[in-house]
Amino acid sequence: MSGATSPPGETPAYYPGCSMDGLGKAYEVSCQMVLGTLGLPLDRIEEYNCCGATEVKNLSHDVSVALPSRNLALARGMGRRTVVAACNGCVYSLARANDAMADPATSARINARLAEGGAPAYDGSAEIRHVLEYIRQRAGAAGVRAAVTAPLKGIRVAPYYGCLYSRPKRYTKVGLEPGRDNPESPYFLDELLEACGADVVRDYPAKTICCGGGHALSDLDVSVAFSASVLNEAKRAGADVVATICPLGQINIENNLDRIRQSFGEEVLLPVAYFTQLMALAFGRSVREARLRYNFSRPDLFFRARGFA
Amino acid sequence: MPIVEKSLVEGLQRTETLEVEGIDVSGDWNTFIASRVHTDLDLSIVDWVRGQPQGTTIDRCWQCGTCTAGCCLHTDYGLEEFNPRYFIYLAQLGFEKELARYAQTVWRCVSCNKCVERCPKGVKVEEVVHSIGTYLELSGTAPKSPADRFDEAYTRNLLERGILDEAGLFQAFEAGEGRTLPTREKLRMGLKLLFSGRLHTGPLAKRTRGWGRLRPVLERMLAEDLAGRRRGLPSRRPPTGGP
Incomplete structure (x- = not known):
């Protein structure tokens, strides 16, 4: 893959992935709202298929490369050269496929199979962006600030990036190209939330830890412990709400709420929302429009109590 | 600094508070590793891992330990015996007997990829560790883990229609593990998801158009890879478990 950036005028392709069209619908809806307000259109890849996330590769390397x-x-x-995805798992597996397809032998092998199945060949030339990076690159903090009509004043937000947003850089190229986020200490989400008027908490050591989502069902001890520390560290840093950028992270944390309450106590719990839901609020959308009630951690109650319509 | 390879230490004593004649001598005692000779080393494990597309980078490891130092299971979760550097070391050595002690541990990697991010030698640590886990399972040293079963359920589910049926996967996996949500809870969640348009399962499941043509090809690739990874396994033990 070359480091060349796509033409600034190009409308990137949008890879929704299964979650955005399923359990992560609140993310999808609020994402489109935010992109619409900012004038950043995306063209959806119709008839896409599941990317295989981090599961398929443990059974078959070639299937895990062919899917993305x-x-x-x-x-x-x-x-389109640029492909935008909103899920960390999708960003990871799409970027990993790019890395694998850079090898001519692998590329020939996979493309032969794709052709056999009636799918087009892939030349390895797409560039993958997380929607967070895309918004930050195209609109920037200034563009976001200009669109804010209902600043998130006094709302203390913990920016939770999770794992596969930026890493590993050998796949995502984050940190290896100009204008990209920092792979070890990302800050794009901090910037966008600050531009929305939120009080972004500093000293949030859990911002890039794993949520345990990969083993959400197969290793409950680990996934509950990690989800709990995402919330607990946010609480310690003084946050009112945790902002997420990944449907798996959001769903895993919320699916574990009862178990977190049982193991670590009520005081650890915090409302959790997709960052685009928070941005939609700041852009003047209602709690209902931002689909905050969809979240099991009920950020709708919190924001209504803070005077948001 | 705790001794990570404590399993090699016979008679390790750890004391929280130990005072001898008014002097605090708490900590780790008997930490000397007795000299020993191992003759049962078998390199078939590293040969096998190297032969997997996920494991080709194993030889680059020079044992710096950066992976373990940042590993979220090792540090954040505190599972001290989860030590990717050591797993790789034992595999490179062919020290399967020692590796077998971690049969219940290796599978717990959550794929956060911090190790891959940080490895100064370009080892795809996460995939190498998964390969080591797969070897242990296929060679009969480790039982099939819940994570292995989840990977299989996930793959089967997505190959069905091209799009993952999240709720269907959740139900199938939980039922397979012998866990079920209380009916009331399931109804409450199900209805909330259904009425907000988030439940695409059963007859509502989404499907990728044209998948019918690609699916058999992918199924064949999967079957070939699953059969392929059985090649090169040592014949001393009959492989157990599923695919």
């Missing part, structure tokens, strides 16, 4: 490659080939077929 088909999606990236569809994007290239639409004439």
Whole structure:
């Protein structure tokens, strides 16, 4: 993959992934709202398929490369170089496929199979961006600030990036190209939330830890402990709400709320919301429009209590 | 600094508070590793891992321990015996007997990829560790783990229609593990998801158009890879477990 950036005028392709069209619907809806307000359109890849996340690769390397490659080939077929995804797991597996397809032998092998299945060939030339990076790169903090009509004044937000947003950089190229986030100490979410008027908490050591989502069901001890520390560290830093950028992280934390309450106590719990839900509020959308009630941690109650309509 | 390879230490004594004649001598005692000779080393494990596309980078490891130092299971979760550097070391050595002590541990990697991010030698640590875990499972040293079962359920689910049926996967996996949510709880969650348009399961499941043509090809690739990874396993033990 070359480091060349796509033409600034290009509308990137959008890879929703299964979660955005399923359990992460509040993320999808609020994401489109925010992108619409900022004038950052995305063209959806129709008839996409699941990217395989971090599971398929443990059974078959080639299937785990073929799945995302088909999606990236569809994007290239639409004439787009940049592919935006909103899920950390999708960003990871799409970028990992790019890395694998850079090897000519692998590329030939995978493309032969894709052709056999009636799917287009992929040349490895797409660039993957998380929607957070995309918003920060195209609109910037200034663009976001200009769109804010209902600043999140006095709302203390913990920016939770989770794991696969930026790492590993050998796949995502985060930190290796100009204008990208910092892979070890990301700050784009901090900036965007600050631009929304929120009081972003400093000293949040859990911002890039794992939520345990990969083992959400298969290793409850680990996933509950990690989800709890995402909340607990946020609380210690003085946050009112945790902002997430990944449907798996959001769903894993919320799915564990009861177990967190049982193991660590009520005082650890905090409302959790997608960062685009918070941005939509700041852009003047209502609690209902931002779908905050969809979240099991009920950030709708919190924001209503703080005077948001 | 705790001794990580404490399993090699016979008779390690750890004391929280130990005072001898008014002097605090608490800590780790008997930490000398007795000299020993191992003759049962078998390199088939490292040969096998190297032969997997996920494990090709194992030879680059020079044992600096950066992976373990940042590992979220080792540090944040505090599972001290989860030590990717050591797993790789034992595999490189062919020290399967010692590795077998971690049969219940290796599978617990949550794929956060901090190790891959930080490895100065470009080892894809996370995938190498998964390969080591797979070897232990296929060679009969470790039982099939819940994570292995989840990977299989996930893959089966997505190959069905091209799009993952999240609720269907949740139900199938939980039922397979012998866990079920109370009916009331399930109804409450199910209805909330259904009425907000988030439940695409059963007859509502989404499907990728044209998947019918690609699916058999992917199924064949999967079957070939699953069969392929059985090649090169030592024949001394019959492989157990599923695919």
